[in-house]
Amino acid sequence: MPTGVALRDAREQLFDAAERILVRDGPSALTSRAVTTEAGCAKGVLHRHFADFDAFLAELVLDRIARLEGQAAALRDSAGTGTVAGNLTGALTDLFGSVAVAIVSLIIFRDDLRARLRQTRPTGIPLVAEATEMIASYLTAERELGRLTPGADIGTLAPTLVGSGHLLFADRKGIPPEADAVHKIVTTVIAGFVREPRS
CATH class of the missing domain: 1.10.357 (Tetracycline Repressor; domain 2)
Structure with missing residues (x-):
């Protein structure tokens, strides 16, 4: 997956991707890799915006x-x-x-x-x-x-x-x-x- 692609409103895109996974596959399917794959971005994008995956989930909530x-x-x-x-x-x-x-x-x-x-x-x-x-x-x-x-x-x-x-x-x-x-x-x-x- 290309890492140089900029995401507009990256946080919101990641949140929306997490919601789609939650609704479709449930909480056990929610991983950082699943979220970034769903959002169509490199895994590092999530970690540039959040300290860790639990910080991401807390911000989502x-x-x-x-x-x-x-x-x-x-x-x-x-x-x-x-x-x-x-x-x-x-x-x-x-x-x-x-x-x-x-x-x-x-x-x-x-x-x-x-x-x-x-x-x-x-x-x-x-x-x-x-x-x-x-x-x-x-x-x-x-x-x-x-x-x-x-x-x-x-x-x-x-x-x-x-x-x-x-x-x-x-x-x-x-x-x-x-x-x-x-x-x-x-x-x-x-x-x-x-x-x-x-x-």
């Missing part, structure tokens, strides 16, 4: 967590519009219909990566914890708007929704669940707390 910020802001902004169940269904589908399930598998699969991430994220599973915060923030906004009952326990509802959503999407070889299946889980979890017509 942190980059994908940072992408959740935009999704979280959009979800918070949707409070008071549409239906609570519809907004949550869309958010969980966007979250787990992406590479997030594969990233969670990677974090669980690689002890060294998990240990490295624990240095800045000491509790919870990275990405899952941020997703739970995103859902909790939205639910809190809806409760403040009166579309959820005052007694709605956000600390229980948010992780229940995220965990249920993750389980629906966890089979990366299977067909993603239908929107109706996600919606059914959401409406079941929030039943009794919604003060709006359910759809």
Whole structure:
């Protein structure tokens, strides 16, 4: 493979290549050689941008967590519009219909990566914890708007929704669940707390 070929946005190309491998072949197939081969570059490119492979993987996870910020802001902004169940269904589908399930598998699969991430994220599973915060923030906004009952326990509802959503999407070889299946889980979890017509 030629080593003199410059990559534009090398980090992003390497991250995208890693995601493709994760989704297609799972975390056990993710090696530095597999990533650089998938990206179409020399192996040294990865090591020019990252101290080692675990540093690369940690940056990949942190980059994908940072992408959740935009999704979280959009979800918070949707409070008071549409239906609570519809907004949550869309958010969980966007979250787990992406590479997030594969990233969670990677974090669980690689002890060294998990240990490295624990240095800045000491509790919870990275990405899952941020997703739970995103859902909790939205639910809190809806409760403040009166579309959820005052007694709605956000600390229980948010992780229940995220965990249920993750389980629906966890089979990366299977067909993603239908929107109706996600919606059914959401409406079941929030039943009794919604003060709006359910759809």
